[in-house]
Amino acid sequence: xNFNFFRSKKGFFFTFSVILFVSTLVFLTQGFSTxxxxxxxxxxxxxxxxxxxxxxxxxxxxLKKILGFETNLHFNDFDMNIYLSxxxxxxxxxxxxxxxxxxxxxxxYFKRTQGSKIINFSSAKDGNYEIFYGSDxxxxxxxxxxxxxxxxxxxxxxxxDLNIYFKKPLINYSWVPNxxxxxxxxxxxxxxDYNYFxxxxxxxxxxxxxxxxxxxxxxVDINFGLVDxxxxxxxxxxxxxxxxxxxxxxxxxxxxxxxxxNFNSVFxxxxxxxxSSSLINLRK
Amino acid sequence: MxxxxxxxxxSTDSFVGLTLVFILILTSLIFLSQVSFxxxxxxxxxxxxxxLSSVLEKTTVxxxxxxxxxxxxxxxxxxxxxxxxxxxxxxxxxxDLDLPIISTIKPGCVxxxxxxxxxxxxxxxxxxxxxEFYIARVSGWFE
Numbered sequence: 451x452n453f454n455f456f457r458s459k460k461g462f463f464f465t466f467s468v469i470l471f472v473s474t475l476v477f478l479t480q481g482f483s484t485x486x487x488x489x490x491x492x493x494x495x496x497x498x499x500x501x502x503x504x505x506x507x508x509x510x511x512x513l514k515k516i517l518g519f520e521t522n523l524h525f526n527d528f529d530m531n532i533y534l535s536x537x538x539x540x541x542x543x544x545x546x547x548x549x550x551x552x553x554x555x556x557x558x559y560f561k562r563t564q565g566s567k568i569i570n571f572s573s574a575k576d577g578n579y580e581i582f583y584g585s586d587x588x589x590x591x592x593x594x595x596x597x598x599x600x601x602x603x604x605x606x607x608x609x610x611d612l613n614i615y616f617k618k619p620l621i622n623y624s625w626v627p628n629x630x631x632x633x634x635x636x637x638x639x640x641x642x643d644y645n646y647f648x649x650x651x652x653x654x655x656x657x658x659x660x661x662x663x664x665x666x667x668x669x670v671d672i673n674f675g676l677v678d679x680x681x682x683x684x685x686x687x688x689x690x691x692x693x694x695x696x697x698x699x700x701x702x703x704x705x706x707x708x709x710x711x712n713f714n715s716v717f718x719x720x721x722x723x724x725x726s727s728s729l730i731n732l733r734k
Numbered sequence: 735m736x737x738x739x740x741x742x743x744x745s746t747d748s749f750v751g752l753t754l755v756f757i758l759i760l761t762s763l764i765f766l767s768q769v770s771f772x773x774x775x776x777x778x779x780x781x782x783x784x785x786l787s788s789v790l791e792k793t794t795v796x797x798x799x800x801x802x803x804x805x806x807x808x809x810x811x812x813x814x815x816x817x818x819x820x821x822x823x824x825x826x827x828x829x830d831l832d833l834p835i836i837s838t839i840k841p842g843c844v845x846x847x848x849x850x851x852x853x854x855x856x857x858x859x860x861x862x863x864x865x866e867f868y869i870a871r872v873s874g875w876f877e
Contacts, residue, residue: 467751474755478762497777504784504853511791512858516865542863551858554867558828559856562869 495723501565502726506717509555509569510732513713516547519591521581521732523709529608530704534581534589535697538670538688539596545575565721573714580714581732584706597687599677602702607655607682609701610636610674614663616694620645622664628657628675634682636674656681665690775876779851782819783874786812787855790823796857796870800825805838812840820845821874825857828867835868847875 514520519536548571560567573580577594590599620642627636633652638661640647653659655675663670668689677683682702688694712729719726790796795807808823815821820843825836839845850873857868 467748467755471751471755471758474758478759482762493777497780500784504788507788508791508855512856515858515860518860540863547863547865550865551867554828555856558831558867559854559869562831562854 498721499724499726501563501721502717502719502724502728503731505563505567505719506728506731509717510713510730512551513715513730514732516551517544517579517591519581521589521711523583523711523733525704525709528704529701530709531699531701532583532587533697533699534600535695536591536598537693537695538591538598538686539691539693540593541691541693544579544593548575565719565724567720568718570716570718573716582710582712582714582729584709586706586709595687596689596691597685598696600684600698600700601678601680602682603680605682606703607634607675607700608703609634610638610653610684611699611701612637612672612684613639613641613697614672614694615696616640616642616663616665616670616692618642618644618665618667618692620647620663620665623647624660624662625649625651626661627651627653627659630654631656667692670694776849776851779819779849779874779876780853782816783821783851783853783872786815786821786874787853787870787872790870790872791855791857796823796825796855796868797859799836800857800859800868803835805836808836809838809841812838815840818877819874820847820877821872824871824873826869826871828869831869843877845873845875850875 517536518540519534521532521534523533524531552569552571555567555569560569578590578592580591581589583589586603586605588599588601588603590601592598620640623640625638629652631654634655636649636651636653636659638649640663649661653674658676659674661672661674663672670690671685671687673685673687675681675683677685684698684700686694686696710731711733713732715730716727717730790808790811793811795811799805799807805823812821812823820840822837822839822843822845824834826832826834852871852873855870855872857870859866859868
């Protein structure tokens with residue numbers, strides 16, 4: 451029997467065990483380290499785009515204060531209520547306000563945060579600003595001509611609830627509804643420092659119905675239903691220079707899962723692994 | 735007898751070696767499956783800081799604090815935040831970004847941490863169509 455052979459075999463097994471032990475330790479440590487780094491990188495890169503919605507939300511909130519509007523939307527499986535509050539004849543040159551805000555963002559705020567950011571308000575400085583409710587509705591506030599339009603794209607209108615406020619005396623008003631065909635409910639409340647009236651009636655949203663308000667300064671025409679060949683819409687056209695506040699809360703049929711509300715201005719951002727360009731989202 | 739002893743040593747040696755390796759692998763797997771990443775804590779902190787800044791702005795706490803030139807409203811909001819979070823709110827006028835007009839820390843907190851998350855939010859004051867711009871910096875850290 452060669453005893454030296456067994457002696458060397460024992461050493462071989464011992465050495466082999468140690469090598470296996472150490473190499474396992476090294477491989478597992480390396481594996482853990484790699485996995486950890488990749489996971490951390492994935493987590494951070496996945497979270498990075500959330501800064502877009504944070505800044506967009508910040509800008510959206512500021513825009514509402516600067517332009518003086520508020521809007522929201524509530525829906526269920528069957529219908530939705532679109533709420534909008536704004537004014538006509540804002541008695542201020544909005545382009546200056548938008549320019550000041552744009553300068554503040556570009557010159558100060560964006561420079562203090564990571565990445566490259568650009569805000570483009572050009573579509574809100576061309577005489578009117580727009581709010582998109584998905585592809586179903588568009589709201590135009592034309593501050594150059596003192597008129598607003600809320601255009602519906604083939605949506606069934608159930609109820610119109612319009613409130614109008616004007617501080618000066620109302621001389622007269624005339625309500626001419628079109629009551630042919632399928633009718634929708636309408637509720638109008640006018641209130642001011644001197645006058646108040648309320649209309650609760652029905653009208654055909656596929657045809658034009660009108661309310662005319664007469665003031666010393668001129669008239670305000672309000673059309674319900676057919677506006678720009680689109681039914682279930684609304685138009686307020688003011689021929690006076692003083693500010694008129696209004697809110698509407700319209701109820702429409704609804705069969706979708708979501709309807710984003712976007713302001714027609716583009717916010718672009720470039721960060722490591724993130725490049726985005728989107729409209730300002732007003733709905734949170 | 736000598737040959738049997740050698741065989742015993744060899745068997746024991748490999749058994750101990752393999753057992754150690756097995757225990758190591760098992761321990762490593764347990765360790766790997768239970769590992770928690772620092773990133774999640776960082777993201778929790780960033781989310782909490784962003785949420786707080788949004789809430790402070792949308793509830794008009796920041797706007798009213800600027801108008802009143804007081805940090806009382808902010809402090810009373812900070813008290814109601816989760817106990818494990820600490821926050822500091824600092825507001826700057828856009829005309830002077832070096833000197834804060836308001837600065838306050840959540841009562842009971844000391845600003846000392848290895849990890850502090852800061853976000854900035856714009857504040858617009860529209861007073862009769864005269865715009866004033868401010869920047870609110872909200873910093874957060876774990877207590």
